Amino acid sequence: MKHLLIRLINLGLRGTTLVSKFLLIFMLARYLEPAELGLYGLLTVTIGYSLYFLGFDFYIFTTREVLKAKPEQRGRLLKSQLALSLILYAVFLPLTAGLFGLGLLPWWLFPWFLSLLVLEHVTQELNRLLVALQRQLVASWILFFRAGAWCLAVVGVMFLNENSQQLQTVLVGWIVGSSIGLVIGVTVLWRTRMGGWQLTVDWKWLKQGLRIALPMLVATLALRGIYTVDRYWFEALAGLDALGAYVLFIGMCTALLGFMDAGVFTFLYPAMIAANANNNSAEFRRKYRQLAWQTFALTGLFSLCAWLVITPLLEWLGRPLYLEKIELFGWLLLATGLFVVGMIPHYGLYARGKDKALITAHIAGFLVFLLSTAIVSPFMAEMAVPLGLIFAFVFILAWKTLQFYRLTPADWR
Structure with a gap:
């Protein structure tokens, strides 16, 4: 009790x-x-x-x-x-x-x-x-x-x-x-x-720890770099006032990730790690499928509800600028949904100990974001960063899914 x-x-x-x-x-x-x-x-x-x-x-x-x-x-x-x-x-x-x-x-x-x-x-x-x-x-x-x-x-x-x-x-x-x-x-x-x-x-212990932590740090810096550079790049392209709308919309969208992390991922991926450690393919497969359908269902439900309530919420705020930029919200919601769905193969690889595939995906995804945003920005200034996020997260989702299927035996999937 x-x-x-x-x-x-x-x-x-x-x-x-x-x-x-x-x-x-x-x-x-x-x-x-x-x-x-x-x-x-x-x-x-x-x-x-x-x-x-x-x-x-x-x-x-x-x-x-x-x-x-x-x-x-x-x-x-x-x-x-x-x-x-x-x-x-x-x-x-x-x-x-x-x-x-x-x-x-x-x-x-x-x-x-x-x-x-x-x-x-x-x-x-x-x-x-x-x-x-x-x-x-x-x-x-x-x-x-x-x-x-x-x-x-x-x-x-x-x-x-x-x-x-x-x-x-x-x-x-x-x-x-x-x-x-x-x-x-x-x-x-x-x-x-x-x-x-x-x-x-214990300097020897510190050196040992740095050798283990640094590769994952590089991958984390690449992934988090996307959600840091985007703000500065958007401000440079659209101005500080428009950035206010971007910050509001991205804050509302990333609430989905926090919700999924607290309500789904935290409960399921430790069980997948344990199943992998115990060489229990049936349990791993069951938890992975559970992770997949819950992620798809809740992401879809959250996105639908967010799209239905966004206009009345922005009208209540009484700031015309946010309503003018409402198109941004749809694209950022799509980008966030792709990022969250990408966590399905991510946790599959993580639970199986395939860290190299994750590191590669994050570094390459960051490069895709930089390249795609740079290409689009001369033609669509305000849309360049949201589209760059979408291209990057589509790539990361596809790469992690491919690597999960390549590195995971059929009876574990």
């Missing part, structure tokens, strides 16, 4: 976080000028992308190693990862000033950017570590405060106080929410019994 209650609370916190993020982006479209919303979109994707350079996806290695290690040895591993993070901070944090020097972001955002980047990285790593230590409920609370609770608070403050309807209010709320998550994570970790903190940094 207690286990069931914890799981329900866990799911409730994650679900509330998803809804809160969606509500925030939608209400910001009502309270902020389109240019401010566009700037917020640039800031969030830049922070999200920069996190990979501060973390190097090293958690992929650390999570497994912490689980294998005895409690009296775990402190040394975490101390070693902390040493790596400090080195990465010293290298990459100064380089972020180049984004502002090149005029990609205004200088007044620089202190906000640095503060949020460090807070997001530390709380993200704490979250992952606590999940690895089987403290999922605490991890969900941290996630709720760093990505959910502050969103609700900001929406409430803006609703009650017209003077607070500005981007700085959002940034203050974000910092406060992440800081609360940080305090919770550090407190829980401090009370967790782990030895080895007094030992020296």
Whole structure:
């Protein structure tokens, strides 16, 4: 009974976080000028992308190693990862000033950017570590405060106080929410019994981890690069006001991915990994088919509902610009649907341990996005980026599907 209650609370916190993020982006479209919303979109994707350079996806290695290690040895591993993070901070944090020097972001955002980047990285790593230590409920609370609770608070403050309807209010709320998550994570970790903190940094262990994490980092940077470059490229082609509409629409569309991740993928792909480890082809095939039909059905249902409600929602916002750009929403919804459907063969390959096929797909997909957007942009400026996304995700879907069928025996499909 207690286990069931914890799981329900866990799911409730994650679900509330998803809804809160969606509500925030939608209400910001009502309270902020389109240019401010566009700037917020640039800031969030830049922070999200920069996190990979501060973390190097090293958690992929650390999570497994912490689980294998005895409690009296775990402190040394975490101390070693902390040493790596400090080195990465010293290298990459100064380089972020180049984004502002090149005029990609205004200088007044620089202190906000640095503060949020460090807070997001530390709380993200704490979250992952606590999940690895089987403290999922605490991890969900941290996630709720760093990505959910502050969103609700900001929406409430803006609703009650017209003077607070500005981007700085959002940034203050974000910092406060992440800081609360940080305090919770550090407190829980401090009370967790782990030895080895007094030992020296294990540089050999760090080198071993980097050899494992770096190939996956390259693939992640390529895939996430699509959803980072797109904002900057769209602004260059269409302007900051139009980017506000793009940020609103892409935020609504990517809610589908968050919904699918929380409601489908998280529950099914671990079972596929276990079936592969146990050499159980029948169970793998059953879970894969379940993943496929649920993804198709829910993606179709979400897309239909989104298309039916988008016009009345935009009319309620009272911003004519968003209604003028409504055509963008249809193309971005199609691109997102292709991306989500592409997760079917993705998890099939991932569960089977075929990482090279995924790395190749992501790097090649990023190149397809760059090439197709560059070709289309001289003829259809505002449509170039959405069409580039569609071409890229069609390619990634086709490539992953081909590789899954090529690398998976017939009785496993």
